[in-house]
Amino acid sequence: QQKVQQSPESLTVSEGAMASLNCTFSDGTSNNFRWYRQHSAKGLEVLVSIFSDGEKEEGRFTAHLNRANLHVSLHIREPQPSDSAVYLCAGGNTGKLTFGDGTVLTVKP
Amino acid sequence: DMKVTQMPRYLIKRMGENVLLECGQDMSHETMYWYRQDPGLGLQLIYISYDVDSNSEGDIPKGYRVSRKKREHFSLILDSAKTNQTSVYFCASSGGGGAETLYFGSGTRLTVL
Numbered sequence: 001q002q003k004v005q006q007s008p009e010s011l012t013v014s015e016g017a018m019a020s021l022n023c024t025f026s027d028g029t030s031n032n033f034r035w036y037r038q039h040s041a042k043g044l045e046v047l048v049s050i051f052s053d054g055e056k057e058e059g060r061f062t063a064h065l066n067r068a069n070l071h072v073s074l075h076i077r078e079p080q081p082s083d084s085a086v087y088l089c090a091g092g093n094t095g096k097l098t099f100g101d102g103t104v105l106t107v108k109p
Numbered sequence: 110d111m112k113v114t115q116m117p118r119y120l121i122k123r124m125g126e127n128v129l130l131e132c133g134q135d136m137s138h139e140t141m142y143w144y145r146q147d148p149g150l151g152l153q154l155i156y157i158s159y160d161v162d163s164n165s166e167g168d169i170p171k172g173y174r175v176s177r178k179k180r181e182h183f184s185l186i187l188d189s190a191k192t193n194q195t196s197v198y199f200c201a202s203s204g205g206g207g208a209e210t211l212y213f214g215s216g217t218r219l220t221v222l
Contacts, residue, residue, distance in 0.1 A: 001168060004151075034210065034211075036213075042199075042222060043113070043199065043213040043214050043215040043216055044114075044199070044211075044213040045213075046210050046211070046212070047217055049210055074180065088151070088152070090152075093113055095159075095203060095209070096157065096167070097154075097211055098150060098154075099151045099152040101149065101150070101151040102151065
């Protein structure tokens with residue numbers, strides 16, 4: 001079963017500073033990747049879906065995929081306090097997603 | 110507006126009781142999922158349903174069963190609940206095909222005493 005490692009476990013940034021989150025997969029079985037956000041006691045909200053190497057931007061959220069390195073990252077431009085949440089990456093194949101444990105992001109005003 | 114609805118939001122049961130968690134979606138999605146989320150373990154897949162009466166075990170199916178009699182509705186059943194099934198349960202749906210985005214409900218927080 002694929003394992004997904006997220007780093008850092010927690011991250012605190014100031015409002016307006018770039019936030020960068022990382023995700024590494026244990027093998028190359030996933031063929032599509034997503035970043036989700038989870039606010040406290042709420043469901044998951046999809047932020048970015050990426051299927052090929054390179055970059056995918058959705059508003060202030062940009063995902064980078066490097067399949068050879070089994071690595072996907074998320075960069076949040078001009079983060080706001082409302083972006084404080086748990087960020088989860090996931091890799092998928094045939095409709096099944098495997099999730100990382102998440103990064104807790106805190107954005108200070 | 111695309112929506113996955115879970116009921117109830119909070120549930121407290123005693124060990125040995127039966128538990129029914131319900132999930133509905135209004136997007137006519139073929140594929141639906143049940144996950145549980147625990148601290149340190151992340152989200153773990155319990156069951157997938159590819160359509161009505163077409164269900165498949167996920168990574169941790171033991172102690173659970175599912176029912177899908179209508180495309181828009183997917184139930185998770187715990188027969189004789191155990192304390193280690195205390196968790197937050199999430200339902201999700203997707204359009205199928207293997208690469209579609211999963212849309213999640215708000216979760217059910219189940220406590221088994």
